[in-house]
Amino acid sequence: MPELKTMEPSDTLDVLGRVCPYPLVLTKKKLEKMNSGDILKILCDAPASAEDSIPRFCEKQGCAMEVVKLEDKGYWEIYIQKK
Amino acid sequence: MPIKKLAFIVDKLPYKAETSRLALTHAISSQTVEIYLEDGDNVEPVLAFVGDGVLNCLKDQKALDHYSISSMEMHLKNALLLDLKVLVCKEDLESFGLTEDSIVMDAEEIGGEETTKVVPYDTILQEMDSSDHILYF
Numbered sequence: 001m002p003e004l005k006t007m008e009p010s011d012t013l014d015v016l017g018r019v020c021p022y023p024l025v026l027t028k029k030k031l032e033k034m035n036s037g038d039i040l041k042i043l044c045d046a047p048a049s050a051e052d053s054i055p056r057f058c059e060k061q062g063c064a065m066e067v068v069k070l071e072d073k074g075y076w077e078i079y080i081q082k083k
Numbered sequence: 084m085p086i087k088k089l090a091f092i093v094d095k096l097p098y099k100a101e102t103s104r105l106a107l108t109h110a111i112s113s114q115t116v117e118i119y120l121e122d123g124d125n126v127e128p129v130l131a132f133v134g135d136g137v138l139n140c141l142k143d144q145k146a147l148d149h150y151s152i153s154s155m156e157m158h159l160k161n162a163l164l165l166d167l168k169v170l171v172c173k174e175d176l177e178s179f180g181l182t183e184d185s186i187v188m189d190a191e192e193i194g195g196e197e198t199t200k201v202v203p204y205d206t207i208l209q210e211m212d213s214s215d216h217i218l219y220f
Contacts, residue, residue, distance in 0.1 A: 020115075021111060021112050021114065021115040022111075022161070022165070024115050024118075025111070025114050025115060025165045026164075026165070028114075029165070029166060053115060053118060056118045056119075057115075057117075057118045060117070060118055060122065
């Protein structure tokens with residue numbers, strides 16, 4: 001299976017500037033409206049959300065996920081494929 | 084523990100203390116605790132404003148201008164954005180001479196779909212009765 005980051009996302013969620021818990025709750029809300037197999041791309045600059053709460057949520061939900069830290073831009077791109 | 088219902092009851096004025104702000108922070112944060120719970124467990128929050136607490140919901144708050152802090156109005160809109168169930172006591176609102184036009188009823192400008200519900204106190208009591216935990220702020 002190709003890496004999620006190389007696939008065309010079905011939707012993008014920009015939570016730049018928002019801190020925990022908003023990125024996770026907005027991610028949950030967005031995923032609820034998506035279909036199984038859809039890919040959500042999230043732009044997030046909150047470390048706790050990008051490196052802890054969103055990955056933990058995906059693990060619980062059984063969703064495939066990739067986190068890409070963009071050092072030069074100071075934020076993360078998170079790719080989630082809805083189960 | 085499949086789903087625990089939590090009622091966050093706010094009866095304090097805004098800004099005099101941090102109390103009502105804490106209520107919103109806790110209510111919003113409660114929507115994320117499922118990641119730390121067992122599979123199938125979750126919490127269902129409801130946020131209700133009663134007594135003096137209804138004044139937290141006023142429109143056009145100038146907290147940033149006067150106190151250099153974010154307004155309760157913005158926090159309330161964020162709660163609606165995150166689909167929190169927000170109730171305001173009808174009788175207490177009327178006791179201040181206020182109507183739905185005076186308070187934050189939606190968060191459409193930031194993409195919120197949920198709306199504030201102005202309800203009789205009896206409805207809030209029913210919510211409290213059906214809650215597993217009641218937290219007063």
